[in-house]
Amino acid sequence: MKFVDEAYIDIAAGDGGNGCSSFRHEKYKEFGGPDGGDGGRGGHVYALADVNLNTLVDFRYTRKFEAQRGEHGKGSDMFGVKGDDIVLKMPVGTIISDAETGEVLFELLQPGEQILIAKGGDGGFGNMRFKSAINRAPRHKTPGWPGERRSLKMELKVLADVGLLGMPNAGKSTLITAISNARPKIADYPFTTLHPNLGVVRVGPEKSFVVADLPGLIPGASEGAGLGHQFLRHLQRTHLLLHVIDMAPFDDSIDPVAQAKAIVAELKKYDKALYEKPRWLVLNKLDMVPADERAARVKDFVKRMRHKGPVFEISALTREGCEQLVHKIFDHIVATRQAALPSVEVDPRFPQHS
Incomplete structure (x- = not known):
């Protein structure tokens, strides 16, 4: 790909x-x-x-x-x-x-x-x-x-620096639209994203990274079911995985923790190295959660999920929390690049043009 x-x-x-x-x-x-x-x-x-x-x-x-x-x-x-x-x-x-x-x-x-x-x-x-x-x-x-x-x-x-994971309708397409120049098709039915959407997120002059919105995964994707298999392979070269969670599912019987753990299980089955990549939780659609219930719902999710990495609370639709998320992602990518490659000294005879 x-x-x-x-x-x-x-x-x-x-x-x-x-x-x-x-x-x-x-x-x-x-x-x-x-x-x-x-x-x-x-x-x-x-x-x-x-x-x-x-x-x-x-x-x-x-x-x-x-x-x-x-x-x-x-x-x-x-x-x-x-x-x-x-x-x-x-x-x-x-x-x-x-x-x-x-x-x-x-x-x-x-x-x-x-x-x-x-x-x-x-x-x-x-x-x-x-x-x-x-x-x-x-x-x-x-x-x-x-x-x-x-x-x-x-x-x-290019290969994506950041890959978005999550169940169908978790809000990944809306998130990539909010933070990048990509304009994916968005609707309220499963598997809206039939093909990966690539977006370039510009943090500032000469500061940018690439994010890929990948098709939603379903149980069995690690064995090739649904659309997940070919796109999981692409995730192997990313620096960071963002696990987008729908905190306001349309059906009250749907448990966000169970859905999140299903995605994690698919990653672990497919590739242990992929499972061990840095993975941040992005709790999305919090604008649809009543204000007086938001803190309790987030606390309960984090406790039951037992996730050790960073957790971000956002609303991709209203862009609440998106700016902070973008800057944190960029700082992480820069640190990863510097650790992987030595810094290059520019010849002082040539002035730099920004």
């Missing part, structure tokens, strides 16, 4: 500065000669593979990137200053291709890998470059060369 994150951007390297046509004018030097300097090089555009990024969501907010042009040459043998380079940080595994032709141009395969994706234009020549024995006073100069301009498509095959 492959999920693909895509983004389109336009990049422009800086144009080179123009050369200068100038002659030296100093006292007692009537024929000082040409002293027009060259223009500066335009800034390059680089792509940097950053292990701390996992999605391309930030490129949906800013799609145009342009490096600084080179300074024009000046008299007195002064060359123009080169334009500043920019570095676009992308997740490891990003494939960069031409947006018009589809041709693959670059791939970021290694953490910390830096690739030149648009070359800045060279600076033009000043008239001092054209001085010769037979041309002592050249007035010729050249303009700077234009920088490369490209429309790019970025593609990233």
Whole structure:
């Protein structure tokens, strides 16, 4: 099962500065000669593979990137200053291709890998470059060369950082809608989610993670019953599992604790490593529980469930408690990534672009 994150951007390297046509004018030097300097090089555009990024969501907010042009040459043998380079940080595994032709141009395969994706234009020549024995006073100069301009498509095959577990109608689709850009189909009948929905949750600039809303599980899913088997396999690569519980079932005879334990039993049967992954309980639909009963119902659930991990009380419909949940998830994912991969030092010669 492959999920693909895509983004389109336009990049422009800086144009080179123009050369200068100038002659030296100093006292007692009537024929000082040409002293027009060259223009500066335009800034390059680089792509940097950053292990701390996992999605391309930030490129949906800013799609145009342009490096600084080179300074024009000046008299007195002064060359123009080169334009500043920019570095676009992308997740490891990003494939960069031409947006018009589809041709693959670059791939970021290694953490910390830096690739030149648009070359800045060279600076033009000043008239001092054209001085010769037979041309002592050249007035010729050249303009700077234009920088490369490209429309790019970025593609990233991603795996979900967070998987949502729960019985049908537990509110998983509503939760992923509340916290991400995904818009799954939502209805009040079992197995609303027939296919996994992938959402990118943007916590802030260059801060995001991927969450997958997986089809509801039923007893026997670990043996392949219903829709659960193929999607349980996908959960093996997630950093965190969110177990969403319906705290206000439409039928009073339904016990949320029994339903939650059924899901846990399926995980344990399927894969012990999956069962031992960090799993947080998300008690959903608390807006439908009377205010005076909420605390007692939550306390009773936690006591009977005997869950040792974090427990969050939310309402996906009203988004109560969702913001706190998102920040806690992001902090956990960052800590997991840092523990798994060493930090990458960025070359100080290249300024960072946010």
